[in-house]
Amino acid sequence: MEAEYLDGLNPEQRIAVEHFEGPILTLAGAGSGKTRVLTTRITHLIHEHGVDPSSILSVTFTNKAAAEMRTRIRRLLGREPAGMWIGTFHSIGARLLRRHAARLGWTPNFTIYDADEALRETKRTLERLRHSPKRWNPKAVHSAISSAKNQLVAPSQYEKMAADPFSRIVAEVYPAYDAALREQNAFDFDDLLVKPVELLRDHEEIRLAYRSRFTFVLVDEYQDTNHAQYVFLQLLTAGDDAGNIMVVGDDDQSIYGWRGADIRNILDFEKDFPAARIIRLEQNYRSTGRILDAANAVISRNTKRKGKTLRTEAGPGDLLTIVSTLDERDEGDWIGSEIEARMRRHPDVPLRGYVVLYRTNSQSRAMEEAFRRRDLPYQIVGGTRFYERREIMDALAYLRLISNPRDAGAFDRIINYPRRGLGDTSRAKLLEWAAQQAMTPLEAALRADEHPDLRGGAAQSFVTFAGMIQRYTALAAHIGVGELIEKLIAEIGMVDALRDEGPEGADRIENVNELIAGAADFDARADIDEEDRVEDATALDMFLQKVTLLTDVDRHDPDAQAVTLMTVHNAKGLEFPVVFIAGMEDGLFPLARAFDEPDTLEEERRLFYVAITRAERKVFISHARTRRRAGEVMPGRPSSFLDPLPKHLTDELTTPGLERARHAGETRWSRRDPVTGAGSLGYRDRPRTSGRSPRFEGSDDGVYIDYSDAQDAPRFVKGERVRHPQFGRGVIRDLSGLGQELKATIDFDTIGRKKVVLRYANLQKEL
């Protein structure tokens, strides 16, 4: 007798679902039902093969995906898959660390430092080592440390490879930064991957225990795994053909190379597991025909891919509409008006069926303003995330210090917030004393009255503060997190402090209230996985660790009656009936810097492919004639990514705003240049650029940027050594800007980091 859950699977899906033992790679195109394959296979393993759920480890890309999969499995199975581990690499890493914290020298109530706190710690470390954070950009230093960690390069190894001055600074900061984290009983995001690898690598009995427990490992979005994650999986699965590992992914949707994701992981899976079975899911259940044809046309330009063509049984559907707009404001207005118009014509598509996708978060601003003007409900995913808002981080810093008294970052953040008369001077005195006496900042504060020279008022303030934190630490063992935050916020007078800040303080108060509500909800639902329970960890510890790992997508409410605004990155895995892709201009999508590196350009193209394939029924692609970027008005031309779109799949239109501007412009232009000016402003009549190469064509009407100059100038690449007439020798760290404005960020051997405009700099390649 066959289980019902197998009904309706296509032959390929069915093979993947029924696969029992041994490695298997499932290349799942966009919309090919991979989540269904994963959940059904897990169900099948448990139901049909009698696999104990606690033998299953399933890795997802977001917490939300994990929660959804668990729910679906519960439904298919008719019971809770108790003991199954499902979560992101980071949350699974955190769980392992919590269970074995002592092995590594941490305690289970460790703090997870988010990006912001990690950056602050980097800066503090630089200062401690007497390096100026002005000369050596803390962000760059931290990002170098982060990449090193993701490549599993330990401080000692890094030290050996550090040749240039910048790397030598990093080599110095890296171990000191790690030591500071250890002292504070903290991990950063990257540690959540790196430390579990160390744990499994260096402790055989732990490695063997987990290997024998997790006999079935499933990994979603495998194309976006980095080296540390790869090694983590190898350690867990023994890394040979005996392992029952299923990876699901799509090389065409690999969009996290900048974060260290290594597309070779998926491309080389067959080399790693020679016996691997390979299944291709090319049947798409999401989009109509023309959308898929367009997506296929775009992605076929990439060279580094396994090759895969999506097909659908749905009809051809609508054309993709390419919209020319005047500027970003006009673009937002047009999108808003089109949504309103479609709402009237297609009442079956609710507001939540619309999404606006863009390349960079800064584009959300114009959209937001346009939607506000029209009173169109929207929800923004990403950008300044909830848990990254200042007031939320302040409140959380209190909780962190209460949960983990060694957290110096938290101490630093809140010691004078709200104001308690403890400025830089008193703080510096206390911290110096603390370091001398080998005390944590909080311990020092508690004994501040013993400090040799601290103003009496300040000393008293420190003692009161530390006493309060201690009281809450004791309290945290007995009351719920919601109640704890509520009491705390009241005691420190945070609401009053925010109210004094003026109008935007009201929003912040709202956010704080939302945090309290969230915590109360956490208490009410007893939102702790049994597998996460460890001795000596309080509900507060669990709450904090969970909250830091939440992403914005996790907070996205798919049922809200609102248009969704988000970056293409955030849209991965989601689908919408109607998709707007905004800002489709060269230099923005793809970003300018991508033109220097073929691999990056391919990644941008995959990103565009991801954007198109989010759509079920309709795609709009808009670009603006001019766009304000960092206060400057920049001219733009339609993205060269549009070039491969066959004419028969698209139609083009111009917004009324651009139409008006064009008429006004023609009169002006024709006076100046009656021959070439008239009618040439609109590229609608202009032949499509060939798009055979990423090389730009020259401007044809004076409005688009002339890129041809950039081709003649010497071309520089990142990492290249150069010589500057004034600043001497250095290494190019970064390139930005376009054409005439091309700028290079250079780490000079003698004077550190500087940004120069290539046009003026007269840079030479160093021989």
Next chain:
DNA sequence: CCGTCAACAGTTTTT
């Protein structure tokens, strides 16, 4: 110690 103002740097994507 704290508020104000000018100067300045920074804009890619995120766990």
Next chain:
DNA sequence: CTGTTGACGG
């Protein structure tokens, strides 16, 4: 254009 940092005076 915006958020952050530094200098200065109360």
